[in-house]
Amino acid sequence: MLAAICYGKKDLRIEEVVDKPLAPNEVRVQVAYGGICGSDMHYFHRGAVGDFAIREPLTLGHEISGWVSEVGSEAGHLRPGMKAALDPSRPCLVCERCRSGENHLCMNMFFLGSAGRFPHVQGGFSQSLVLRADQIVPVPDDTDLLSLSVAEPLSVGLHAVNRAGNLFGKRVIVTGSGPIGLLTVMSAVKAGAAEVVATDIEDAALAVAREKMGAARTVNVRTDADGLTPFEANGGYFDVGFEASGSAAALNSLFRIIRRGGVVVQVGMLPPGEVAIPVNVLQSREINLLGSFRANKEFRQAVDLIVSRAVDVSPILSGTYALQDAVSAFERAGDRSKVVKLHLAISEQTP
Numbered sequence: 001m002l003a004a005i006c007y008g009k010k011d012l013r014i015e016e017v018v019d020k021p022l023a024p025n026e027v028r029v030q031v032a033y034g035g036i037c038g039s040d041m042h043y044f045h046r047g048a049v050g051d052f053a054i055r056e057p058l059t060l061g062h063e064i065s066g067w068v069s070e071v072g073s074e075a076g077h078l079r080p081g082m083k084a085a086l087d088p089s090r091p092c093l094v095c096e097r098c099r100s101g102e103n104h105l106c107m108n109m110f111f112l113g114s115a116g117r118f119p120h121v122q123g124g125f126s127q128s129l130v131l132r133a134d135q136i137v138p139v140p141d142d143t144d145l146l147s148l149s150v151a152e153p154l155s156v157g158l159h160a161v162n163r164a165g166n167l168f169g170k171r172v173i174v175t176g177s178g179p180i181g182l183l184t185v186m187s188a189v190k191a192g193a194a195e196v197v198a199t200d201i202e203d204a205a206l207a208v209a210r211e212k213m214g215a216a217r218t219v220n221v222r223t224d225a226d227g228l229t230p231f232e233a234n235g236g237y238f239d240v241g242f243e244a245s246g247s248a249a250a251l252n253s254l255f256r257i258i259r260r261g262g263v264v265v266q267v268g269m270l271p272p273g274e275v276a277i278p279v280n281v282l283q284s285r286e287i288n289l290l291g292s293f294r295a296n297k298e299f300r301q302a303v304d305l306i307v308s309r310a311v312d313v314s315p316i317l318s319g320t321y322a323l324q325d326a327v328s329a330f331e332r333a334g335d336r337s338k339v340v341k342l343h344l345a346i347s348e349q350t351p
Contacts, residue, residue: 001016001017001019001126001127001128002014002015002016002017002126002127002323002324003015003016003017003059003122003125003126003127004059004060004061004125004126004323004326004344005017005057005058005059005060006043006044006047006054006057006058006059006060007054007057008047008054009044009045009046009047010044010045012044012060012326012327012330014323014324014326014327017059017122017126019128019130020130022070022071022072022130023072024072024073024074024075025072025074025075025132025133026072026075026130026131026132026133027068027070027071027072027075027078027130027131027132027133027135027136028068028069028070028071028128028129028130029066029067029068029069029084029086029128029129029130029131029136030066030067030069030127030128030129030347031064031065031066031086031124031125031126031127031128031129031346031347032064032065032066032067032145032146032149032345032346032347033064033065033066033145033146033148033149033320033343033344033345033346034061034063034064034124034125034149034343034344034346035061035063035064035149035150035152035153035179035341035342035343036061036063036329036330036333036341036342036343036344037061037062037063037153037179038178038179038180038246038268038269039062039113039114039269040060040061040113040330041330041333041334042269043058043060043115044060044330045334048115048272049115049269050269050270050271050272051272052114052115052116053115054115054120055115055118055120056118056119056120058113058115058120058122058123059113059122059123059124059125059126060113060123060125061112061113061123061124061125061126061344062088062111062112062113062114062123062124062152063088063124063149063150063151063152063153064086064088064112064124064125064129064149064152064346065083065084065085065086065145065146065148065149065151066083066084066086066129066145066346066347067081067082067083067084067145068080068081068082068084068136068138069128071133072133074133075133075136077133078133078136078138082136082138083138083139083140083141083143083145083148084136084137084138084139085136085137085139085148085151085299085303086124086129086131086135086136086137087131087134087135087136087137087152087299088111088112088113088123088124088135088152089103089104089106089109089110089111089135089294089295089299090109090110090111090112090121090131090132090135091103091104091106091108091109091110092106092107092108092109093106095107095108101296102296103296104159104293104294104295104296105293111294112124113125125323125326125344125346126346127323127346127347128347137151137299137300137303139303139307140307143306143307146317146320146343147306147313147314147317148303148306148307149343150183150302150306150313150316150317150341151299151302151303151306152295152299152302153179153180153183153341154183154187154302154305154306154311154313155294155295155298155299155301155302156180156183156184156267156292156294156295156298157180157183157184157185157186157187157267158187158295158298158301158302159292159294159295159296159298160184160187160242160244160265160267160292161184161187161188161191161242162298163265163290163291163292164240164242164263164265164290165263167188167191167192167193167240168191168192168193169192169193169194170193170194170239170240171193171194171195171197171237171238171239171240172188172193172195172196172197172238172239172240172241172242173196173197173198173199173231173238173240173241173242173254173257174188174196174197174198174199174209174215174241174242174244175199175221175241175242175243175244175245175247175250175251175253175254176199176200176243176244176245176246176247176250176268177198177199177200177202177205177206177208177209177218177244178200178205178244178245178336178340179316179340179341180244180267180268181198181200181205181209181242181244181245181267181268182198182205182208182209182212182213182315182316182340183213183313183316184242184244184267185198185209185213185214185215186213186214186311188240188242189213189214189215190311193240195216195217196214196215196216197215197216197217197218197219197231197238198210198213198215198217198218198219199218199219199220199221199227199228199245199250200218200220200221200245201220201221201222202220202336202337203220203223203337204336204337204338205336205340206218206219206220208315208316208340212312212315213315221250221253228253228256228257231256231257232256232257235259235260235285236256236257236258236259236260236262236285237257237259238254238257238258238259238262239258239259239262239263240258240262240263240264240265241254241257241258241262241263241264241265242264242265242267243264243265243266243267243268244267244268245268246268246269246270246271247268247270248270248271248275248276250268251264251266251270251275251277252276252277252278255277255278255281255282255285255287256281258285258287259285260285260286260287261285261286261287261288262285262287262288263287263288263290264287264288264289264290265290265291265292266289266290266291266292267292277289315340316340316341317340317341317343318338318339318340318341318342319332319339319342319343320342320343320344320345321342321343321344321345322344322345323344323345323346326344329342329344
């Protein structure tokens with residue numbers, strides 16, 4: 001089978017890899033589609049994501065959908081041919097965090113396509129993949145697998161919103177209108193926020209936020225350097241801010257416009273190293289700074305929302321490339337003036 005393997009900065013190769021035998025509680029799947037995530041882009045362009053650097057060849061990808069092709073002896077509730085959402089998280093299920101229901105904070109997590117541990121966890125941009133049975137979420141036969149591959153990034157937005165608490169009637173700002181930021185905008189709107197404002201440095205991304213995802217207003221912080229200044233009046237305008245760009249400057253901008261007692265949720269992955277924040281402002285205004293990492297039960301929620309068509313993720317779908325053309329897809333995915341999210345069509349065969 002073929003896989004898209006990153007050897008380091010700007011070194012992505014389509015190569016044959018060997019499949020592995022199934023354990024009794026495992027399932028073999030064929031991967032239909034894989035979304036190119038911001039973390040995949042960082043591995044491709046920099047050879048690292050945050051503090052996670054590539055130290056051995058790494059198959060990328062974790063936003064995937066597909067169908068079951070083979071079932072282990074202890075996974076009899078699944079059957080070959082089933083369409084499925086594929087959860088990239090494989091928690092240990094036995095550590096303290098897993099036992100407390102916080103599987104996403106597992107102390108021994110295996111997350112697809114991640115260099116966060118060594119040996120690395122090989123990812124989902126592979127025509128065939130072996131997963132534990134609980135990572136398989138069966139869906140109806142008429143489910144669109146391309147849209148379903150957005151379940152993981154949607155779950156990140158849902159988890160960020162859950163971290164912030166009740167948003168009903170709140171004023172919300174989301175800095176960064178990439179795929180995660182846009183899905184966070186949509187999640188905040190669905191959670192009942194009275195007003196959601198989105199920022200970015202690309203007008204095309206802001207148009208999607210405004211016209212498709214429910215943002216009431218948008219601000220291009222590159223062309224309108226003073227665009228956030230009016231929100232500083234009267235001690236801050238917003239109740240909740242989501243930092244989804246992975247920019248330290250964007251994070252710092254939020255402390256001037258979040259009201260006293262408000263909440264800031266860090267969603268985007270920042271570059272390696274320490275980041276300065278205005279701790280005195282955070283303290284004196286009792287602003288709550290929260291981290292949000294991946295997702296937990298929200299993955300299943302995201303699947304349900306997509307399958308039921310309660311949400312429409314199509315506005316972020318910008319095109320599909322064959323797996324063999326992955327390098328071209330990764331190069332084009334960096335053009336945020338034209339692209340929100342690109343996908344790889346990984347397996348041509350369908351069940």
